[in-house]
Amino acid sequence: MKIALVGTGFVADYYMTTLANHPALSLAGAWDRDAARLEGFSGFHNIPAYPDLDALLTDPTVGIVVNLTTPESHYEITSRALAAGKHVYCEKPLAMELAQAEALIAQAHACGLTLATAPANGLSDAHRLVEDTLRAARIGTPRLVYAAMEDGPVFRERWASWRSRSGAPWPGLHEFEIGCTLEHAGYALSWLVTLFGPVESLTAFSALTFPDKGPGTGHITMAPDFSVGCLNFRSGVVARLTSGLAAPRDRSLQVFAEKGSLTVRDLWDNRSAIHIEEVDAPRPLLGRLLTRAEAKLGRALPWKPTPGRRLPYPAQPASKGLPDYPSQIDFMRGVADQAEAIARGEAPRFSGALALHITELALALSNARDLPQPYRPRSGF
Incomplete structure (x- = not known):
């Protein structure tokens, strides 16, 4: 399975550190809206850099887009990747609003694609x-x-x-x-x-x-x-x-x-x-x-x-x-699990309804001051 990274910030190096643990994954390249950051990242790891997001999304060899952008960009990038026919592994949370997270899960289902979420711990x-x-x-x-x-x-x-x-x-x-x-x-x-x-x-x-x-x-x-x-x-x-x-x-x-x-x-x-x-x-x-x-x-x-x-x-x-230490997590394990599940024709463990449920709970905890208590999640799995 070929993958591509969108976002080359701090957490992207955690994914690169653990990529070698999963030889079934092959990295096609990366893109970041910050050209200097992309140049530093791709040069350090000796990997290809895409000239823009469209080039990454239209690369026919890429099966999974790994969305490592900032949380407020998760919805837009994930939606664009799904629309381009790519499976997506997204850093947490799936979106900053529950309605957006629900829309992404529905979009993935309608496209016959998988949308999985971090964390891999x-x-x-x-x-x-x-x-x-x-x-x-x-x-x-x-x-x-x-x-x-x-x-x-x-x-x-x-x-x-x-x-x-x-x-x-x-x-x-x-x-x-x-x-x-x-x-x-x-x-x-x-x-x-x-x-x-x-x-x-x-x-x-x-x-x-x-x-x-x-x-x-x-x-x-x-x-x-x-x-x-x-x-x-x-x-x-x-x-x-x-x-x-x-x-x-x-x-x-x-x-x-x-x-x-x-x-x-x-x-x-x-x-x-x-x-x-x-x-x-x-x-x-x-x-x-x-x-x-x-x-x-x-x-x-x-x-x-x-x-x-x-x-x-x-x-x-x-x-x-x-x-x-302290982040001794195999960050790329979630992507590898997703790739293996796709190969078997199954849903990855942290995808779909489970991914939505985790996202809703995190949003409810973070926004507790603005929600009626007790809060009853509308998602389940």
Whole structure:
């Protein structure tokens, strides 16, 4: 399958870093409206650059257009690519408005094409291990889930100096304008809905808690930098999801079930540490000793190990190229999954109704201040 990239900003280098993991994909070239950025990207990676978007869309060899543009451009670029007869893999969210996302899904269906969405961490080795463990019922029926997408106070760091491998600046101002929820909630939602099914209702709150993001940011309109949502799944599971740009970095997920719990340390890590705590199993020695120490000292200790024992991964057949910490995600895995599904004549996992549901939930969390609560999604899968 030949693919082409539209957009060569910061995230595009993550996709290029992981392209080699998927030899069935072949990159035809890239295009960006910023000619200087396109030149820097294509020169660094030694790939062809299209002279304009039309040239990319009319290239008969391209099967999938990978839309890596800014969120407010997703709708237009994706719609044009579908109209040109191309399958599309789109960075999150599918669109900035639910009606636009619905229109894109309908357009893809009418054209007999697939429209899949990021993030690819829902296809990670860690997700598969958790999915297999839950399916084996080792901890019984899940009841409650805590998920966090806290990025830490990045606005207090030297973000203006951050660059990707090919020299693209980290789009800090744009991140503050779009908001932490639309940018990051999808990383948790992709896990939640594939593990526990569609959401029946959610109650959310969002706020701009730090309007002053430092020098050079006063001229932009800030989006909420904190959100929390309580999600009720049709399966009966209840989840709490927080997203933010102020609290300490935390990208964990905890599943509390009838017979124990699972803890995923980092949803941005393809093979994150995962601990299982089974009610009937003996507690690890260190945990027991620290509990006794707390009782003897009469106060809580500042650190305790993750409850339970670490789950082993199956042997990895070959090492994968992944971006450096903290974004240790196989970004191109979603595109590869889409290509494989197309070859089989099937729908990719993160496409169609599922992609729309994730988008609607992220929009509802981000726009909580403007929506009636509880919010009942009109999408499902």
